[in-house]
Amino acid sequence: MILALAWKNIWRNKTRSLIVILAIAFGLWGGLLSGGLMVAMGNSMVNSAIDRDLGHIQIHHPRYDENKDIRRFVPNTPLVLQKLKTVDGISDITTRSRFLGIASSATSSFPVQITGIYPDQEKKVTRLFERIKQGTYFKSKRKNAILIGEKLAHRLNLRLHSKLVLGFEGLQGELINVACRVEGIYKTESSQFDEMNVYLPAEFLFKSLASQPVFHEIAIRLNDASLLPSQTEQIKRLFPDLKVESWKERSPETAFIADLMILYTYFFLVFIFFAVLFGITNTMLMSVVDRVRELGMLMAIGMKKNLVFGMILLESLLLSLTGGLVGIVIGGLTLKLTNHSGINLSIFKASLESFGSSSILYPTLPTEMYLMLTFLIVLIANLAAIMPAIKAIRLEPARAIRTV
Amino acid sequence: MALIKVENLTKIYNTTAVPVKALNNVSVEFEKGEFTAIVGPSGSGKTTFLNMIGGLDKPSEGQIIVDGVKLADLKGSKLVEYRLHHIGFVFQAYNLIPVFSALENVEFIMLLQGVPKKERQQRARELLEAVGLGDRLNNRPGQLSGGQQQRVAVARALASRPEFVLADEPTANLDSKSADDLLDLMENLNQKYNMTFIFSTHDARVIKRARRVVTLRDGAVVNDQTSN
Numbered sequence: 001m002i003l004a005l006a007w008k009n010i011w012r013n014k015t016r017s018l019i020v021i022l023a024i025a026f027g028l029w030g031g032l033l034s035g036g037l038m039v040a041m042g043n044s045m046v047n048s049a050i051d052r053d054l055g056h057i058q059i060h061h062p063r064y065d066e067n068k069d070i071r072r073f074v075p076n077t078p079l080v081l082q083k084l085k086t087v088d089g090i091s092d093i094t095t096r097s098r099f100l101g102i103a104s105s106a107t108s109s110f111p112v113q114i115t116g117i118y119p120d121q122e123k124k125v126t127r128l129f130e131r132i133k134q135g136t137y138f139k140s141k142r143k144n145a146i147l148i149g150e151k152l153a154h155r156l157n158l159r160l161h162s163k164l165v166l167g168f169e170g171l172q173g174e175l176i177n178v179a180c181r182v183e184g185i186y187k188t189e190s191s192q193f194d195e196m197n198v199y200l201p202a203e204f205l206f207k208s209l210a211s212q213p214v215f216h217e218i219a220i221r222l223n224d225a226s227l228l229p230s231q232t233e234q235i236k237r238l239f240p241d242l243k244v245e246s247w248k249e250r251s252p253e254t255a256f257i258a259d260l261m262i263l264y265t266y267f268f269l270v271f272i273f274f275a276v277l278f279g280i281t282n283t284m285l286m287s288v289v290d291r292v293r294e295l296g297m298l299m300a301i302g303m304k305k306n307l308v309f310g311m312i313l314l315e316s317l318l319l320s321l322t323g324g325l326v327g328i329v330i331g332g333l334t335l336k337l338t339n340h341s342g343i344n345l346s347i348f349k350a351s352l353e354s355f356g357s358s359s360i361l362y363p364t365l366p367t368e369m370y371l372m373l374t375f376l377i378v379l380i381a382n383l384a385a386i387m388p389a390i391k392a393i394r395l396e397p398a399r400a401i402r403t404v
Numbered sequence: 405m406a407l408i409k410v411e412n413l414t415k416i417y418n419t420t421a422v423p424v425k426a427l428n429n430v431s432v433e434f435e436k437g438e439f440t441a442i443v444g445p446s447g448s449g450k451t452t453f454l455n456m457i458g459g460l461d462k463p464s465e466g467q468i469i470v471d472g473v474k475l476a477d478l479k480g481s482k483l484v485e486y487r488l489h490h491i492g493f494v495f496q497a498y499n500l501i502p503v504f505s506a507l508e509n510v511e512f513i514m515l516l517q518g519v520p521k522k523e524r525q526q527r528a529r530e531l532l533e534a535v536g537l538g539d540r541l542n543n544r545p546g547q548l549s550g551g552q553q554q555r556v557a558v559a560r561a562l563a564s565r566p567e568f569v570l571a572d573e574p575t576a577n578l579d580s581k582s583a584d585d586l587l588d589l590m591e592n593l594n595q596k597y598n599m600t601f602i603f604s605t606h607d608a609r610v611i612k613r614a615r616r617v618v619t620l621r622d623g624a625v626v627n628d629q630t631s632n
Contacts, residue, residue, distance in 0.1 A: 001508070001515045008503035297499035300460055302488025302516050302564070304481050398460035401495055402451075 002307070006314040009287070010322075020283045021323040027272045028327025028373070029334065035265030036335045036363030037343065042261030043364065044357040046247075048189040049254045051127040053197070054247040055094070055219035057232055062243045064216055068113070070099040070169055073214040074242060080218065083238055089231055091223045092124035095215040097205055101168030103148070103198060105156035112152065112198050114166055116205030125221045128186060128199065135160045135184035143204050145183030149194025153185050160185065166198070171211050178208045190356035254356070262366065269373065273380045276323075280384035284316050288388045295392050296400020305393040312392050316385030317378065324377035328370060338363045405472070406433035407568060407600060408457055412466035415452050415623075426452040428623040429466070434568070437598040439591060441605050441614035449623040450604035451572055457602070458491055458570045459483050471567060488516055492561030494571035494603075498553040500545040506532055506556045507541040513564045524563075531559040535589055551582025558589060568600035575610055587613050 010017050050056065059080065061072040074080060077095060084093055097116035102109050119138040123129050128147070129137040138145055146164055148156075158164060162182045170176045180200060188194055206213050222231055232246040248255035288295065299308060342360045345352060349359040415427040427449045434440060442450050455461040457468055459475050468475045470490065478486050487493075500509045507528050514524035532541055535555040537548075545553050554574060561569045571590070575583035587610060593599050603610075611617055619627035 001512065004508075005501070005504065005512075012503060293497070293499060294501065297493075297495065298501075299484070300458070300487065301493050301513055301560075302484055304484050304516075306481075307516070398455045401460075401499060 002311055003314065006311055007318055009291075009311075009315050010319050013287070013290070016283055016286065017319060020279055020319060021326060023279050024276050024320060024323025024377075025326035025330065027276050028269075028324060029331040031265075031269045031272045032327070032331030032365065032373075033334055033338075033363060034268055035369070036331075036338070036365050037361055038261040038264050038268075039365055040339075040343075040361040040363045041352070041355070041357045042258035044189070044361060045355060046254055046258045048356055048358060049251055050225075050247055052131075052188045052190065052193060053126055053128070053219075054251055054254075055125045056222040056225060056228055056247055057220040057235060058245050058247070058250050059218040059220070059235070059239065060216065060243045060245075062241065064243065068098070068100050068216070070171060070209075070214075070216075073097070073216045074218060077213070077215045077218070080239065080242070084218075084220070084235070087231070087234060087238065089223050089227055091221045092121075093221075094118065094121045094125040094219050095202075095213075096122075096217040096219065097202055097214055098216040099168060101166050103152065103156060104165045104167065105158050105162065107157045108155065110152060110155055110195070112166075112196050114168060114205070115197060115199050116202035117199055118202050122199075125219050128188075131186040131188050132184045133187045135182065137184055138201060140183055142181055142183065143201065143207075144178065144180045145201065145204075146180035147184045147186055147199040148182055149191075149197060150185050150187040151191045151195035152198070153182070155195060158182055158185075164198075166200075170209055171214070176208060178204075189353050189358050191353055193356070257355075262369075265365070265369065266372070269376065273376050276320075277380050277384050280316055280320060280381065281387055283319070284312065284385055284388035285391065287315065288312065288392045292395060292400050292403045296395055296397045296403065299393075299395065300397035300401055309389045309393050312389035313382060313385045316388075317381040320377050320381035320384070324374065328373060332370070335363050335365060407436045407438075407471060408434040408602075409469040410457065410466070411469070413453075413456060413463050413468065414465035415449075415456065415461070416464045426623050427456070427463070430620075430623070430625055431466075432618060432625055432628065434600065434602060436567075436600055437594065438600050438602065438616055439594045439614055440602045440616040440618060441611050442602065442618050442620060443605060443611055444620035445606060448620040450606075450620055452623075453620065454570050454572050454602070454604055458493060459487050488513070488564060490567045492564060492566035492569035494554070494557045494561050494569060494574045496573040496576045498545065498550070498557050498577070500553055500556055500560070502545050505542045505544055506537055506548065506559075509545070509556055510559045510563050513560055517564055528559070528563060531563055532556070534593075535559045536585075549582065550578050551585055554578060554582070554586055555589060558586070558593070562593065562599065568602060571601065571603035573604055573606075575605065575607055580609065583607065583609065 059074060061074055064072040084090060099114055101112060101114045103112040133150060148158060160182055164180045164182060165177055166180060167177045228246050236244040295308060339362050342362045344360050346359045352359045410430055410432045413427050413430040417424045417426055442453060444450050456463055510528035510531055511524045514527060529541060532538060535558055537552060537555055540548060540552060575586055578586060590601050594601050605611060616630040618625060
């Protein structure tokens with residue numbers, strides 16, 4: 001009956017209650033959508049990084065990252081690959097020869113990361129082949145074919161079929177220069193990546209090095225990304241002398257940004273709720289002031305103060321939960337719809353891509369965030385009700401009854 | 405033993421620059437089953453007096469003993485509990501819960517007492533029928549006339565099965581027909597159930613119906629007359 005009374009009390013002043021409910025609902029809707037976009041941006045950056053180059057897990061020589069020296073390749077790669085076959089849950093593996101060098105055109109030079117790949121194998125782990133904007137993904141029979149990023153093409157003034165010379169240090173410390181022909185120009189979400197990565201067939205690279213195949217990087221794609229921590233640990237145990245890293249360890253900045261997006265969303269929602277807190281407090285205060293005589297009567301006839309306090313708290317809770325529910329429903333539906341169709345933010349394409357994010361975002365929020373939101377609504381409702389409830393129980397029944 | 409014993413009751417309000425003596429050394433007793441009017445002009449202390457014996461305000465001096473219990477000994481929630489179980493209140497402005505139906509208004513006080521739902525609904529229905537509102541159970545106060553609202557208030561006051569009912573100017577907002585009807589009802593309940601009614605009024609017609617009239621002036625009892 002107290003619950004019924006609290007609910008009916010909310011609707012005494014419909015306009016006032018509706019305004020607060022709508023403020024909560026739209027605040028929440030905006031917060032959810034913005035949060036969804038931020039998380040989508042984080043996810044896009046993560047997925048782009050994984051699809052572009054990282055894969056889920058990478059294996060290197062333990063000292064490879066010190067200077068990416070060509071001589072720090074993964075020793076006995078065939079044995080490593082053989083052992084990896086015993087690990088469950090691996091979808092595909094690609095081996096790469098990767099080191100630093102200089103790319104030169106007729107007009108300019110630029111330091112790049114040279115990667116020798118087996119194109120068909122690479123296709124199974126990363127999606128570089130889907131990013132070709134001009135030319136093809138190693139379809140020509142040309143052995144010295146090279147893929148370069150659009151940004152590098154601009155920087156070195158290169159076009160399709162242009163000649164590009166790669167200069168790098170050989171396995172014996174000798175300087176090697178190889179001439180390549182631009183076979184394809186790719187464009188990923190990260191212009192920074194596009195500027196400094198070139199790909200060429202591994203066989204051609206090994207021939208230029210005059211060596212047996214040497215692989216500096218083994219990239220692994222998992223069947224189920226959610227098993228990343230356990231799979232990484234398993235592979236780490238298998239190769240204690242090699243550097244085994246999950247994409248989060250390999251690219252901590254990407255992992256950090258993804259986490260940061262969720263953190264931003266929480267902060268954003270907390271700020272929205274903070275603003276809403278004052279709105280609810282104001283409404284509840286007005287509601288108490290409007291009912292001074294009635295509250296006095298209730299306390300006079302024998303309603304204890306703690307029950308009056310509880311009733312005000314319940315009213316605030318019902319008001320907030322109604323607004324919260326409406327907000328979560330419309331926010332959740334908006335996220336569901338936009339998650340399906342995506343939101344095209346191509347007007348911010350340049351800035352989004354400089355962060356490594358796609359300009360089409362698919363807003364989403366982790367399920368636990370909805371639980372957190374419900375908790376926040378309950379917390380805010382209770383906080384908002386404290387002052388009005390104290391005002392209510394401080395009324396003197398004898399005086400309150402005679403209030404006009 | 406008197407149901408209510410008021411001894412040397414004095415109430416001084418210090419809320420203004422000059423202290424106001426609202427009640428001045430009032431001593432009076434009320435027996436079970438009385439139908440008493442507290443009368444006097446505005447400012448004579450009628451409401452203050454009812455607030456004191458209703459435990460809504462504390463005396464500056466003197467004491468009130470209700471059925472052997474000193475009200476001064478009851479603090480905080482014990483006093484609230486005492487009001488809930490021993491005193492019925494009827495207010496001048498009815499003071500019903502506007503969002504509740506007549507039935508719910510009467511039921512609510514029993515909810516506070518912890519009466520089970522089925523029992524309180526039955527009792528509320530019976531009481532509303534007894535006050536002549538059996539056909540208005542589900543009407544909200546806004547859908548009832550002033551007289552009908554005050555009848556609901558009387559039913560609510562009786563719902564808690566109190567030892568006495570305090571009514572502060574219960575007919576002040578009613579037309580003469582409604583006032584007469586309400587007095588008939590209160591008188592009837594008084595006679596039928598031996599329910600004690602103490603009500604303040606300055607309405608001459610109401611005073612005529614009271615069996616005992618206690619007159620206050622400037623906070624002091626100046627006359628206490630019982631008719632046969």
